[in-house]
Amino acid sequence: MEAQWITALQQRIGKERVQTGTADRHSYSYDGSFGEFLPEAVVQVRSTAEVVAVMETANAFLVPVTPRGQGTCLSGGPLPVKGGIVLDMSQWPSSVDITPGDLTARVSPGTLTAAIHAAAEEHGLMYPPDPSSAHVSTIGGNLAENSGGPRGLKYGVTKDYVIGLEVVTPEGKIMQAGGSTIKNVTGFDLTKLIVGSEGVLGVITAATLKLIPKPPAVQTIMASFASMETAGEAISTTLTSGILPAKMEFIDQACALAVEAYQPSGLPTDAAAIVMIELDGNEESIQVEARQVSQIMKELGALEVIEPKTPEAAAAIWKARKMVSPAIAKIKPTKVSEDATVPRSQIPAMTARLADIREKYSVSLVVFGHAGDGNLHPNILCDKRDQEEMKRVELAVGEIFEAAIELGGTLSGEHGIGTMKSSFMEQELGAVGVDMMRRIKDAWDPNGIMNPGKIFAEPGQRLVLTDE
Amino acid sequence: MEAQWITALQQRIGKERVQTGTADRHSYSYDGSFGEFLPEAVVQVRSTAEVVAVMETANAFLVPVTPRGQGTCLSGGPLPVKGGIVLDMSQWPSSVDITPGDLTARVSPGTLTAAIHAAAEEHGLMYPPDPSSAHVSTIGGNLAENSGGPRGLKYGVTKDYVIGLEVVTPEGKIMQAGGSTIKNVTGFDLTKLIVGSEGVLGVITAATLKLIPKPPAVQTIMASFASMETAGEAISTTLTSGILPAKMEFIDQACALAVEAYQPSGLPTDAAAIVMIELDGNEESIQVEARQVSQIMKELGALEVIEPKTPEAAAAIWKARKMVSPAIAKIKPTKVSEDATVPRSQIPAMTARLADIREKYSVSLVVFGHAGDGNLHPNILCDKRDQEEMKRVELAVGEIFEAAIELGGTLSGEHGIGTMKSSFMEQELGAVGVDMMRRIKDAWDPNGIMNPGKIFAEPGQRLVLTDE
Structure with missing residues (x-):
């Protein structure tokens, strides 16, 4: 016999989109990180009203709810670690509604990030955040995790491009945060609180994103170095020279070897480190900057500096960079x-x-x-x-x-805390910082049903990767 | 006889910096907005430990605390509307500690924003937020109100440049939010929650700011128009042409007349609207962009387009823009x-x-x-x-x-809600949005002593500018 809450959900959402079969549940038990957890039910929602129905039911029956986009998360965000419901947002109809005069786009949560990139480009505009997963991940997941990407260097991350959100609260209320203006200081910035909160404060059901004029030209530069130290020096010299590249990536020799073994891409395999740079702006300025960057690289002892002369040659370098993650996964x-x-x-x-x-x-x-x-x-x-x-x-x-x-750094620059890093939070933030975060969580989700088991460690919790 | 809490404060901070005289209290009863409210005491703090002492005392005796920088606020942030203590941060020793390799600055709350601009420039760097009050306002006040400024168009506002904060909570605990890295997704983004929260969630006692390489060149353009409509069209055509100016300001004829009456600055007084633009970047690119912008302005019917040829001529235009506020105040x-x-x-x-x-x-x-x-x-x-x-x-x-x-806009783009706009909050955000904000406030400040009377309206409250 089904649990009472499952029957209630089936009545409100329809039986075909409330799945409880073993195979279905297994398909939603993992993400791009570590660990497997079986939900009790999967609900494929397609509208804000349906999310309200799920949250109202879950809150009434005290059942955990874990929102999920395409499951590419690298920190466990969509893992139903306490069982309950996986709220599958990936079946929600895609929509990207651009207002060119406002330089904004209104998007639905299940839209692939790459579709937003493409729609913006049709208007000569750009949505800068470019996580490597953009072609397979949803904007809802990007928002929940505050995804970054290479262009973060010059343009910032997902949070920097969100001006408004529609959110269903853990208690099933519809909340508007922010709005449609670029500048907004009306009350607390709930938009930026929710972006990156890893689905523990509510379910994002719509977002208004800020776009920028697409830079007319780009130039790629690739330089290889005999040691990590000289590569590091070249990077820091470039950044203090007055030039801000759109991207500045590096990969070590092991990554280059893995890529070349996986799919030969012309990366130098004899160097300790490869630095890949993209400059953007107008044609005139990037040619000047490209000369300066090349000179810095050479002066600091680069083994080789390549300035691809065609868009195809540049694209090959960035494709090789994107291949690092799948290539090393083969090792x-x-x-x-x-x-x-x-x-x-x-x-x-x-x-x-x-x-x-x-x-x-x-x-x-x-x-x-x-x-x-x-x-x-x-x-x-x-x-x-x-x-x-x-x-x-x-x-x-x-x-x-x-x-x-x-070294004055942080546990996570772009993947999030999720399940694996929570026991290290207090070491970075201190007890007061964690306590103030938990107060917000408790005030917004008094029953603790919204994506439980993430960010906040349980007493005595520690990182475990073995089967102990 | 002094109240018990005043005696307690005098013991912890020292008598000379706990002022209770009528003249002292009157000096702290107003800001750059509307209304006058007399505090019971003014405490001039100079360290985090002293802020902790004040908050502990105030929380124990249930006395309101209102932080204040230089009092230039345009929305009532530093007004002690419920009496109690004004926490004067302006006597705190200034400090700007720049780490050029990290492109960051650590600053004390009483530092004037203009001092941060100057210190960054010494390293070839730029702190972009430029509120018109920068030469007289403190960074602490800028942070509390999330100040904007002309450069917000291209570079964003104060919030976009804060990566770490030290905050004393309403209960007197020291909290670290964020850190020293550009990217950080460790837990909730308390940094961006606190910036712009108008002093109702805690007292900012230190901040780590992000700097950027200073663009090597700038070019100013001033265009005048016979109607507001054509000026608006020129603005929107420029922004969708692929050019993102650093600044794009406009003033109406009444403002131009006021400036010329106050201090003749060479502004055209026969035009309905004047648009002032600053392009920045490298020399080559801004010359190309300047030609494009001038052409757009002319094609859309500008009465006159001026491209100043010297830094002094450009500075005169921006000085005239800054003079608008004091000039109209004379009317x-x-x-x-x-x-x-x-x-x-x-x-x-x-x-x-x-x-x-x-x-x-x-x-x-x-x-x-x-x-x-x-x-x-x-x-x-x-x-x-x-x-x-x-x-x-x-x-x-x-x-x-x-x-x-x-029109899809917001009550406040950069000044904050404070005292005058609170009764309109629900109209913009809905009851759920205001409720979720209030839950955070109540969870962080259970006794309601931290800058009370701001952002959240009392039942039945409405805007009153008369003496009724």
């Missing part, structure tokens, strides 16, 4: 992906700490990331069936977090 | 300054509504503002001793708010 069955972030000047120190951690725990640790804003992606490649190895990975991950915090 | 004894903001495309509609309101209530209403981002500053010049006139002003202000909301 071993399990990939533990982190995003510890440090102040820009601490990148060389952080890469040195990562090299020590790799050696100390004999783990297969590779590094790539958004060098320009200090946001590294140390990835540990392992096999979750190997308990002894996972114990070493567990210790290595803990030490990565500690290193980031010691 | 009549009282200035009611608003900042209703609409989606960019609604600027012509909003200026038409303002013209109707001016006529309907026979008020002396002038308009200037940040045209590029829809942030207008309608100012009503009046005499607060004239009760009949103030009644008309009261109705006109209410109708300005209604017009902004009807």
Whole structure:
């Protein structure tokens, strides 16, 4: 016999979109991070009214609700760690409604981020946030996690482009946050509180995004270096020279080797580090800047500096960069992906700490990331069936977090806290910071049904990657 | 006999910085907005430990605390509307500590914003937010109110440049929010919740600000138009042409006449509207953009387009723009300054509504503002001793708010809600939005002592500008 709340949901949403079969539930038990948790039901909502129905029912029956877009999350946001309902937003009809005169777009939560990029470009506009998953992830998920991406260096992250939200609260009320204006200081900034709150404060059902004029020209530069240190120096010299590139990425030798093994892309495999830069602006200015950047790279000892002369050649470099994540995933069955972030000047120190951690725990640790804003992606490649190895990975991950915090950095630059980093929160924020966050959570979700088990650690909780 | 809490404060802070004399209290009874309220005591704090002492004492004795920088606020933020303590932050020693490699600055709350601009420039960097009051207002006040300014068009507002805060909570605990990294998604974004919360959630005692490379060159353009409509069209055509100016301001004829009467500055006084633009970037690109912008202005029927050829000539135009506020204040004894903001495309509609309101209530209403981002500053010049006139002003202000909301806009683009706009909050945000804000306030400040009487209206409260 179905639970009473499932019957209630089926009455309000319709039986075909309230799934309780084992296969369906298994399809919603994982995301792009670590761990599997089986929900009791999956509800595929397609409108704000349906989200209200789900939240009202869940709140009345005290059933946990975990919103989910396309499940590409790297920190466990859509994992139903306490069971209950997975609220599948991916079946919601896509819509991107652009008002060119306002430079804004109103979007539905299930819309793929790449569809927003494409729609903006049709009007000569740009939606800058560009997470690597943009072609498969929903804007709702990007909003919940405050996704970043390479262009974050110059243009900022998802939060910087959200001016209004419609949100269904944990108690099932429809709330408008922000509005349609670029500037808005009417009351507390609930928009920016909700973006990045990982689905624990409510369900985002619509968003108004800010667009910008699309820069007319771009120029890519790729430089390789014999050591991580010289690459770091070249990055920091560029950033203090008065030039702000749109993107400034780096990958280490292990990543380059993995990409070339996975799909040959012409990356140099003999260098310790490769730096990839994109300048944007008008034609005149980027040619001047490209000459300056190339000169900085050469003066600081680059092994090679490449300025692709065609859009295709430039696209090949950025495609190779996007391939890093799938390529390294082929090395071993399990990939533990982190995003510890440090102040820009601490990148060389952080890469040195990562090299020590790799050696100390004999783990297969590779590094790539958004060098320009200090946001590294140390990835540990392992096999979750190997308990002894996972114990070493567990210790290595803990030490990565500690290193980031010691260097004045943060646990997470763009993936979120989710399930794996919650026990480290107090170390970074102190007890007062965590307490003030929890007060907001408790005031908004008095029954604790909205995506429970995320961000806030339970007493005594610690990181566990083994089956213990 | 002094109240017990005053004695307690004098013991902890020292008698000389806990002022209770009538003259002292009167000096802290007003700000740049409307209304006068006498505090019971003024405490001049100079350290985080002293703020903790004040908040602990105030929380124990249930005494209201209102933080204050230089009192330039245009929405009543530093007004002690419920009496109690004014916490004067202006005597706190200034400090701007720049880490060039990280592109960040750590600042103390009493530092003048102009001092941060100057310190950043010494390193070839820029702190973009530029409220007109920058040379007399403190960064603490800018943070509390999320100040904007002309450069907001391209660079965003204060909130966009804050990456970390130290805050003393209403209960006297020291909280760290955010950190030192550009990207940070560790837990809720308390930094952006506190910036712009008008001092009702805690006292900001230190901030880490993001800086950017200073653009190497700037070019100013001034164009005058025979009607507000053509000026609006020129603005919107420029913004959809792929050019994003650093600043795009406009002033109406009444403002130009006031400036020329106050201090002759060479503004055209025969035009209905003047548009002032600043382009920045490298020399090559801004010359190209300047030609494009001039051509757009001319094609759309500008009476005159001026491109100043020297830095001094450009500075004179921006000085004239800054003079608008003091110049119009000379017209009549009282200035009611608003900042209703609409989606960019609604600027012509909003200026038409303002013209109707001016006529309907026979008020002396002038308009200037940040045209590029829809942030207008309608100012009503009046005499607060004239009760009949103030009644008309009261109705006109209410109708300005209604017009902004009807056009998809907001009550406040950069000045804040404070005392005068609180009764209109629910009209814009709905009951749910206001309720969710109030839950945060109540959870953080259970005794309601932190800057009470701001943002949230009391039952039945309405805008009153007369002595009724």
